[in-house]
Amino acid sequence: MSITVLSNENPLGASSSASSVDIVAVHGLDEAKLDTWTDPRTNILWLRDLFPYKQLNVRVLAYGYEAENLSSSRDNTADRTLPYATTLIAALCAERELSNASERPIIFICHGFGGILVKRALAFSSRSRSKHVEHRRSIYVSTYGIIFMGTPHNGMSKEAIQAQGPWKNKITGLNQFQLGLRKQSEVLRDIADQFAPLMKNFSIYYFWEQTETSTAMGKIYIVDEHSAAPAQDNVDRSGIMATHSGMVKFSSSADTGYRVILATIRRFIKAGPEAIRLRWRNDEKLLAKERRAEAEALTVTQFLRRSSTIEAESSKLNEFYTAPRCSTNYFTGRRAYAKVLKERFANPFASLNRSGSDLFDGSRRSNQKIFVVHGLGGSGKTEFCLKYVEENRPAYWGVFWIDASSEENAESGFASLGLQAGKGPTFAAGMHWLSTCSKSWLLVIDNADDPYMEVTKYIPRSGNGHVLITTRNPGVIDYATVGNFQFRGMDPEEAIALLLRYAHLPKAADGLNIQSRKLAEDIASELGYLALALRHAGATIRRNIYTLDKYLHYYLGWRRTMIGSPQIKNADEGNIITTWEIPFRKIVARASESLGYKDAVDILHIFAFMHFESIPESIFQTFWNSINGTETDLADYPDILQNQSMLNEEAHARVRGAFRVLGDYSIIDHDVDRSVCSLHPVVHAWTRSRLDPVEYKRWLGCTTAILAHCISPHLEASGRKFRRELLPHIDSCLRALDVLFPSFPETTKQATEMDKFASVYAENGLWMQARALQLKVINLRMKKLGWRHEDTFQAKRNLGHIYWNLFQVEPCIEIQANIMRSRLFKRPSLADWMSWPLWKPDHIEYCTALSDITQSLWLAGKNNLSKRAGEHAVKGLLKHRGPDDPATLTAMFNLGRTLHHLRDYERSHRYLVHVLQKRKRFFGPDHPDTLMARNELGTSFRALGRMDIAERLIANVLEARKRTLGEEHAYTLWSVNEYSKILCDRGRSATAVSILEEIIPTVIRTLGEDHVGMSMTRGNLARAYSLNKRWDDAEGTLRRLTSTADPAHPHWIGLMCGYIHVRTKIGRIKETEDDCNKVLDVILKQKIILLDDPRSLGTAETLLEIYREQGRNDDILKLKSRVPGLMMDRGTRSSQFSLLYGADDDGRAPSQPRDVF
Secondary structure: OEEEEOOOOOOOOOOOOOOOEEEEEEOOOOOOOOHHHEOOOOOOEHHHHOOOHHHHOEEEEEEEOOHHHHHOOOOOOOOOHHHHHHHHHHHHHHHHHHOOOOOOOEEEEEEOHHHHHHHHHHHHHHOOOOHHHHHHHHHHHHEEEEEEEOOOOOOEOHHHHHOOOOOOOOOOOOOHHHHOOEOOOHHHHHHHHHHHHHHHHOEEEEEEEOOOEEEOOEEEOOOOHHHHOOOOOOOEEEEEOOOOOHHHOOOOOOOHHHHHHHHHHHHHHHHHHHHHHHHHHHHHHHHHHHHHHHHHHHHHHHHHHHHHHHHHHHOOOOOEEOOOOOOOOOOOOOHHHHHHHHHHHHOOOOOOOOOOOOOOOOOOOOOOEEEEEEEOOOOOHHHHHHHHHHHHHHHOOEEEEEEOOOHHHHHHHHHHHHHHOOOOOOHHHHHHHHHHOOOOEEEEEEOOOOOOOOHHHHOOOOOOEEEEEEEOOHHHHHHOOOEEEEEOOOOHHHHHHHHHHHOOOHHHHOOOOHHHHHHHHHHHHHOOOOHHHHHHHHHHHHOOOOOHHHHHHHHHHHHHHHOOOOOOOOHHHHHHHHHHHHHHHHHHHHOOOOHHHHHHHHHHHHHOOOOOOOEEOHHHHHHHHHHOOOOOOOOOOOHHHHOOOOOHHHHHHHHHHHHHHHHHOOOOEEEOOOOEEEOOHHHHHHHHHOOOHHHHHHHHHHHHHHHHHOOOOOOOHHHHHHHHHOHHHHHHHHHHHHHHOOOOOOOHHHHHHHHHHHHHHHHOOOHHHHHHHHHHHHHHHHHHOOOOOHHHHHHHHHHHHHHHHOOOHHHHHHHHHHHHHHHHHOOOOHHHHOOOOOOOOOOHHHHHHHHHHHHHHHHOOOHHHHHHHHHHHHHHHHHHOOOOOHHHHHHHHHHHHHHHHOOOHHHHHHHHHHHHHHHHHHHOOOOHHHHHHHHHHHHHHHHOOOHHHHHHHHHHHHHHHHHHOOOOOHHHHHHHHHHHHHHHHOOOHHHHHHHHHHHHHHHHHHOOOOOHHHHHHHHHHHHHHHHOOOHHHHHHHHHHHHHHOOOOOHHHHHHHHHHHHHHHHOOOHHHHHHHHHHHHHHHHHHOOOOOOOHHHHHHHHHHHHHHHHOOOHHHHHHHHHHOOOOOOOOOHHHOHHHHHHOOOOOOOOOOOOOOOO
16 A cells, blocks of 8 residues: 655645645556556556646645455455555555645545545544544545545445456355445445535535446446435536546546546635635644543543442442343453443543544533444344343443334333333333433433434433433434444454354364364454354354354355345345344254244244334233134144144243244344343344245234234233233234235224224323224224124224223214214114114113213213213113123213212212222222222212212322322323312312422323313312412413313313402402303303302302492392392302302311312
8 A cells, every 4th residue: 555646746845835735546446556547548647647736736646555455355344444544544644744744735536436445534534633643633634625436425236346346256256345335335324424424524526437337247337326426415416428447537638527627626726725724723723622621521530430439339229120131141242342331421521432523512411421332233232232231230220221123112112111110101201200210220222223213202301310322323323422332343353252152162262273263263254243143153053054164155155145135235234144044044944844943934934023022922822822712713824823732831832942943043032031032123124024925924914813812802901011012013013014005904804903903002091003093993894894783883982982082072972972873773683673762772782882972971071961871871781781790880980970070979979889899899909990980989978078088089099090000190190180179178288289280290291281181180270279378370270271171161160160269369350240241151051050050159159249249239130030049148158169169268178078170
């Protein structure tokens, strides 16, 4: 590797201050240093013989390197560019220092691969910020312009690569370096990502070839326009009418290509010197500022280390640990990385591993400690993190693992954290808990590869924790605040040791067998030192599929076959997939003679459509249990699932045997202790994509059906945890189904499966996903089965339940009314048509529909309609099902709740007592339905004035819901509201204010500002404010609530009554009079509540008091006629509002409390 000066003299002599430039020409792979730029016909080297370097006062340098060495079998990593790039920087630095020209502007002219080399070199130079190596940075700072001529920025075709250079190998195909030049190569993408932040500092011109090159395979473009000249802003582009080799050879100054290049260079020479002088001044200031900051940081380093030691010693032992599996026993190496990572988390002021731009920005919080591990798929990122968290587990109170391979999985992971913390199974609950946790935690966000994912969404905004992110997307390093690692291949020695450990060759690993170690060295080099590829290769050798000395020969042959597959995106995936395909084909070959191997193939095909992490082993046992005793057609299922006659022990042993086969070949990881399996994401994707269309459809359908069978139609509470574990696997199947079937679902079988999946989403509070699926189910069943089919009715009923929980009242009532009308005309038997009156049937299906709509009408505030529907439902279900049937109990509960809101407290109480007794016996004390009945019974006792029992019941429900549903579940928040009412009634309004203000942020975060739960919470808070005589707070809260509430709902009247009462207390008489008349007009016109209702009478009494004080006798007479039940002689201290709101002048609670908001 050397530099040749092509200009005959140095126009600068010993001076570096003159306005001059260094032009540096870097050749590609095809030809040597000077041949690249020389026309073979005329022997003109245009940089020396045509270019006017004397006139332009510049120096021309040609850099050369040995392209043949890039394909050597030794040290054959995917990115062989780095050592060549560092050598280029070293040679240029030396040449320029010896010429006293370190700050002279540079213009690079690059042909083919030479442009890739220069990009890598500039990225390396830009990161040389330390005082000891700042001379290397001079190349980056001095570079003004770059002319790329046929540079394959986006890679080359296989044919183009084989047509280049002297190293085409017809036996083994492309070597590792050549694979790194293919389109979509991770190596090229990585170099592009490193160069991208620097581009804004350079003037760039892209040239591409416009004439095809003749090769043995025909005429082709060596580097096409898309790759040679990517469409980018502020970059010039032009074609040259020549071949790839000819585009950099000119025989005359009249050549069109030469004239365009000459004009470009002249522009660069004119603008470059002043721009580079300014850049040098700015860079010196930047480096000086960084060094001052590093010096200041040293003064606090010792203190931080002492503090972290004290904290570690005083912290509790690890309480939470959610890593998906254990690290492999064969893990080796990366010790230096682990040490650096630990130091970075302990000392965030350590100097960072920077890329082209700073990792910090002004909006970043200094207390966030985020470290990013990025690199190639299969380079060992996840395995490194697993080992790190295992070794450092005692230092953290909690270690949490989030799979970020998709947004659904990431949000589900945080929901699991919320459930584990007792806050509730929602993304917001988990994120809030971690953000506010004061104890030390470590959060691993794994596989955040999607470039469109908003990674910051999954990083807690605060909290006493560390965040470790793994990704294949280099853009994620922008979020790192304490540093990042880039994983490519392993260290060669560590890679060889890993391969030999997996191959079970301990003597070679210890260096005792030199020949074996040499063979392992060649294999590791060819595999690019990728951890996953080494693991698969070691397993193949261990299982004697190929011996150590034969492995490389067969591997290269397989890779030549595999690399042409359109599913393989880049060279690194090609290495991993080839090492995986070899043992898998061996398993397939033995499947015909071994049941265990056949089962292994079938199970892997099932795993292909599940999520790659945490696949429960219990899926198979649950499947067998679900089909036992049924007539399920098992013809399309694999053999291992068809034999229902096997005993549980035998079936379990057979599944474990298949797992053992796959584990022995390192295709899956089987965590025996946790009874889960997992696959590497790259292997998982290939397992699916290698299937032909027919097999793909078959195995996707089989996997979907297995998951659906695992979901009990009764959703027993005992299986809730298992069903939650199925969510990521359901998501994975649904994404594949959406791609495969344009109008999914397309069959009634698929609709049945989707119906079950929707029920799991609903059970876990994922109501939006459940609604989307349920609508598809209904549309399919309406089309295939018709509206009268029972399955269609059931799907509609399920959708109504989803709407109710989304508080989408109108569509809920609409669909339930549709079911009710349909049931009216579709009766099970002729006898059901004989009931009288004909329009009031009492068959079970109709009464169940009435029961459903009873609770929806109650939620809509249509209590009288709700009562009529509920009474009919209870009567019919008592007749046909009896008082103990779950459907009858549900109808009784719905009616009892409606009666309570109609103030028929005694009758409501009788229903609720009966329901609670039965549900407690049938379902247990902590079942959600039992807790709902107990909560309502508590409100009933409160309405009847039996405060001790009411408080005991509601407090009990609150604690049970915290324990079973989480602190942030909507029903738990509901219980907090009910408990606050009891506190207010019992004279502890200050405590009520405290607990309600505490949950306001939670309600906003989980339900939203516009949710009915928020209105309920703020309404109860307003009452608590008034009891504390915080009139301004009460008035402000009620003003906002009354302005947004629906006047057609009883809730609005309750809010307005509270508003009237509060404004009376603060003396706003005119506004109070207007509000009273408005409320009375709504009551009289819409008849939402009766005139003898305490809220009606309380409003009228307030208006009466205003008229009396103002001597308006005529208005008093008119009011009496409007409200006949108004008592003219009631004193203000015993008014209806005093009883309702407990806001007497002395602030005492009323003697007869009633429901308010």
